[in-house]
Every structure is written in structure tokens, then in C-alpha cells.
Amino acid sequence: MSPVAFLDLGALHRELREEMHAALERALESGRVIGGEEVEAFEREWAEYCEARFCIGVSNGTDAIEVGLRAAGIGPGDEVIIPALTFVATAEAVIAAGATPVLADVDPRTALMDPQAAAAAITPRTAAILPVHLWGQPADLDALGALAAKRGLLLAEDAAQAHGARWQGRRIGGQSAFAAFSMYPGKNLGALGDAGALTTNDEQLASAARTLIDHGRVSKQEHGMVGMNGRLDALQAAFLRIKLRRLDEWNERRRAHADAYRAAFSGSDVEMFAVAEQAEHVYHHFVIRLGDQRERDALGAHLDQRGIGWGIHYARAIHQNPAFADLERPGALPIAEALPGQILSLPVGPTMSPVERECVIEAVLDFHA
Numbered sequence: 549m550s551p552v553a554f555l556d557l558g559a560l561h562r563e564l565r566e567e568m569h570a571a572l573e574r575a576l577e578s579g580r581v582i583g584g585e586e587v588e589a590f591e592r593e594w595a596e597y598c599e600a601r602f603c604i605g606v607s608n609g610t611d612a613i614e615v616g617l618r619a620a621g622i623g624p625g626d627e628v629i630i631p632a633l634t635f636v637a638t639a640e641a642v643i644a645a646g647a648t649p650v651l652a653d654v655d656p657r658t659a660l661m662d663p664q665a666a667a668a669a670i671t672p673r674t675a676a677i678l679p680v681h682l683w684g685q686p687a688d689l690d691a692l693g694a695l696a697a698k699r700g701l702l703l704a705e706d707a708a709q710a711h712g713a714r715w716q717g718r719r720i721g722g723q724s725a726f727a728a729f730s731m732y733p734g735k736n737l738g739a740l741g742d743a744g745a746l747t748t749n750d751e752q753l754a755s756a757a758r759t760l761i762d763h764g765r766v767s768k769q770e771h772g773m774v775g776m777n778g779r780l781d782a783l784q785a786a787f788l789r790i791k792l793r794r795l796d797e798w799n800e801r802r803r804a805h806a807d808a809y810r811a812a813f814s815g816s817d818v819e820m821f822a823v824a825e826q827a828e829h830v831y832h833h834f835v836i837r838l839g840d841q842r843e844r845d846a847l848g849a850h851l852d853q854r855g856i857g858w859g860i861h862y863a864r865a866i867h868q869n870p871a872f873a874d875l876e877r878p879g880a881l882p883i884a885e886a887l888p889g890q891i892l893s894l895p896v897g898p899t900m901s902p903v904e905r906e907c908v909i910e911a912v913l914d915f916h917a
């Protein structure tokens with residue numbers, strides 16, 4: 549049996565080779581490699597795609613979260629509630645902004661931030677709620693938005709895994725104070741290196757973010773605040789513009805894989821996560837849940853034997869990493885602590901063929917038989 553890659557970026561780029569070469573040629577000719585037309589065009593196109601008023605290209609997704617928080621005035625003394633099951637960058641960015649991450653548990657049905665757990669984590673120091681649209685499914689923006697409004701908190705989104713996802717029919721990107729995207733190569737929309745973006749409808753926040761990412765520059769020779777180097781490269785913007793034209797098609801292919809998995813596994817012992825009625829999932833990952841860690845690891849070994857790529861997103865809750873062992877966690881986090889030992893991500897990349905997908909399905913069903 550031929551191997552199935554977890555994600556084949558080479559195959560993805562093969563479809564775009566000529567256009568990417570042309571973009572590189574244009575960059576070589578123009579000499580404008582930071583900022584400039586390509587970045588501005590990408591920012592316009594990404595804002596429009598996300599149904600948001602403003603987009604600021606940023607160096608990467610982690611910086612985009614930090615910049616968004618700082619631009620919103622969140623910093624030292626403030627607490628930001630994040631889900632306990634996410635990539636560590638969510639917590640890192642809050643700390644980089646000078647604020648304190650506070651962990652809330654996730655809903656066992658979706659693995660997304662549980663609005664009740666978020667409500668229970670609120671203290672007088674809470675300034676913001678920062679849900680993560682983990683694996684490509686939007687968190688419950690209705691419940692979290694209502695909670696934030698009721699308690700006078702900022703709602704913002706870590707949308708690093710949710711390019712093109714929708715909540716209540718509207719794209720992720722314009723439904724909270726800001727949404728932060730990562731365009732790391734493996735994301736649904738990825739550059740050929742590190743890149744990111746922040747979208748917002750708030751003109752003041754957009755303007756502050758723009759200043760922050762350019763060393764706090766307010767005019768050519770004047771720096772009005774302590775900023776950072778958080779700019780997006782022109783070449784990455786050019787590559788992103790080319791790939792953006794294919795994003796919907798790639799997300800469709802991911803959804804087709806996910807639908808096929810769901811159809812094949814329904815009625816079997818394979819446990820899957822629910823999709824909320826209001827959500828349009830873009831399947832950055834397709835994740836199944838096993839009974840325990842021994843069973844999960846055995847399935848991993850079984851897939852290895854058949855040459856099928858797989859992953860774990862993530863193998864530890866945030867606070868189970870030594871670097872974050874001391875983080876605030878007002879309530880118990882039983883779900884976020886249990887899931888890392890039980891979850892396994894199957895290949896769902898846009899270049900996987902239906903034949904390859906059948907190999908994955910057969911391997912998973914054989915394991916459970």
C-alpha cells in the first residue's frame with residue numbers, strides 16, 4: 549500500500565508553481581520587499597474575504613495575537629481567558645502582551661472553549677476572552693459574545709486554524725474586537741515561511757496595530773510607542789495572494805474528506821467530535837477520539853505500519869507543559885487534561901486523493917475491528 553502523507557505541501561505548491569515563480573520575479577524587480585503594494589493588496593483581499601473592515605499583515609500568528617491585545621490596551625494587570633486545550637502560542641502571546649492567561653476548560657463534544665467554564669474563570673482583573681477556533685471549527689461566538697458583553701469584557705479570536713470558517717453564515721474575522729490568523733505554511737492558508745494577519749472592524753485598533761508592528765512609528769522619524777518588528781514580508785504577501793484564490797476550493801476538499809470520514813465511521817466504534825449547527829468547519833484537522841492513551845498510541849502504530857501520516861493536536865493541555873505549569877486555572881480542567889491522551893488527527897489535506905482517503909478509512913476500521 550502506498551503511503552498517505554499527513555499534509556503534502558509539495559503537491560499543493562506544484563499546482564501553483566508558475567504563478568509563484570512570477571511573484572518572485574516581480575519581487576526581485578520591484579526591490580520593495582517589506583510593505584508596499586503586495587502587502588497592501590493582500591490586506592485588502594484578506595479583509596474582504598473575512599468580511600472585516602480592516603486587515604493588517606503581521607509577521608506571524610503569535611505576533612498577531614500579541615499585537616491585537618496590545619492595540620486593544622490589554623497588558624500588565626489584565627487577565628485573558630483562553631481555552632486550556634490549544635497550541636501554546638495562544639498563551640505565549642497573552643504573556644508577550646504583558647497580561648496573564650487564565651485557563652478555561654473545553655466542551656467535550658467539540659473540544660472548544662466552554663462558555664460556562666469561561667464565565668466561571670472571570671475575576672475583577674479579567675479584561676478579555678480569547679477563544680480558539682480549534683481544528684477549524686468556530687467556538688460558540690454567540691454565547692461567548694453575550695458573556696463578554698454582559699461582563700464588559702473584550703472578545704477576540706485566535707483564528708489561526710480557521711481561515712474561511714463561518715459562524716452563523718458569516719466569515720470568521722469580523723465578529724469580535726479582532727481575529728488573529730497564522731499563515732504558517734501548514735495552516736489552511738499558508739505562506740512559504742512565517743506570516744500572519746489581524747482583522748478587525750475597529751478603526752482605532754487597526755491604527756494602533758499598524759503602529760505597533762512598525763516599531764511604534766508614527767511618522768518617518770518619530771516613534772510614539774514601544775512597538776516591535778511585526779511586519780509581513782512583501783514576498784509572503786504575494787504568495788498568500790496566489791494561494792488565497794484557491795482557499796475556498798481547498799477548504800471544500802478538506803470538507804469532502806471530513807464528510808467521507810464521518811459517513812464511514814458513523815455506526816462504528818470510532819468516536820468523532822460534533823459540529824455546532826451555527827458553524828461551518830474548515831477542518832484544519834480531522835480529529836477522532838480513542839478510549840485511552842494506550843489505544844490511541846496503538847492506532848498511531850497501526851497507521852505507521854501502513855504508511856499513513858497522523859498527528860496529535862495537542863499532546864498536552866497548556867498547563868501540562870513545564871513552561872506553563874504555574875498558569876492560573878481557577879477551576880478544574882478535566883476535559884482539557886483527558887483529551888490530549890485520547891485524540892488523533894487523520895490526514896485531511898486538500899491534495900489527498902479519494903483513493904488515499906479510502907486507505908485511511910480502511911486502516912482505522914481494521915484497527916477497531
Ligand SMILES: *Cc1c(COP(=O)(O)O)cnc(C)c1O
Pocket residue numbers: 608609610611634635637638680706708709729730731732742743744
Ligand atoms: C499556529 C497557531 C498559532 C501561532 O501561529 P504562528 O504563525 O505559528 O505564530 C496560534 N494559535 C494557534 C491555535 C495556532 O494553531
